[in-house]
Amino acid sequence: MEFFTSEGLVKVFYYTALISTTLYILKMFIFAVFGGDTEVHTDFNSSFETDQSFDFLSVQSVLAFLMGTGWMGLTALKTWGLKSLWAALIAIVFGLILMTISAYLMFCVRKLNKRVVKDYTKAIGCVGKAYTKFEPKGIGQIEIEINKQLSIEEAENVSDEIIEAFSPVKVIRYENNKLYIEKE
Secondary structure, X not given: OHHHOHHHHHHHHHHHHXXXXXXXXXXXXXXXXXXXXXXXXXXXOOOOOOOOOOOOOOHHHHHHHHHHHHHHHHHHHHHOOOOHHHHHHHHHHHHHHHHHHHHHHHHHHHHHOOOOOOOHHHHOOOEEEEOOOEOOXXXXXXXXXXXXXXXXXXXXXXXXXXXXXOOEEEEEEEEOOEEEEEEO
C-alpha cells in the first residue's frame, strides 16, 4: 500500500521521469551519431488497415509517454499539491497526449522521406502541356501529372507537326523509358 501514498507515488513518478528521460536522450544521441531509424518495428495482426509509418507504439512514443507521465505526476504532486489519484490521472492523460504528438511527428517526418515510384504506363491517355517547343518527330519536355505528382518528363513528338511550348499534348504510348506524345 506504500505505492498509493503520496510519497510512494512521488518516488514512482521521479524514477519513471528520470529513467525515461535518460533513455530518450540516449536514443536521440544514437540516432544523431549513427543516423537511420532506431525504432524496433513489430507486426501486429489487426482487423483494420493503418499506414505502417504511423507507429503509435514505437520506442520513442512510449518513452514520450513515460517522460510526460513522470514529470507531470511529479509536478502535480509536489508543485500543485494535488491528491494522488488526481495527480495520477492528470499524469496519464498528459503522457497520452505526448505519446500521440510524438507518434504524429514521426509519421510526418517519415512522409518527408517517402519515395514516389512513378508508373509511366498510367500516363498513357493523359493530357499535359508542352514544356518546350517540339519539332516534328523531335524530342522535348512535357509537364504532366503521373501518380498524382506533377513532373516534367522527356517526351518525343510522334506527329509531323510542330508543337509550341505550353500547348496541350496527349501521351499516346510509353516505350523504352520514353513518353510519346501528340498535339491534343
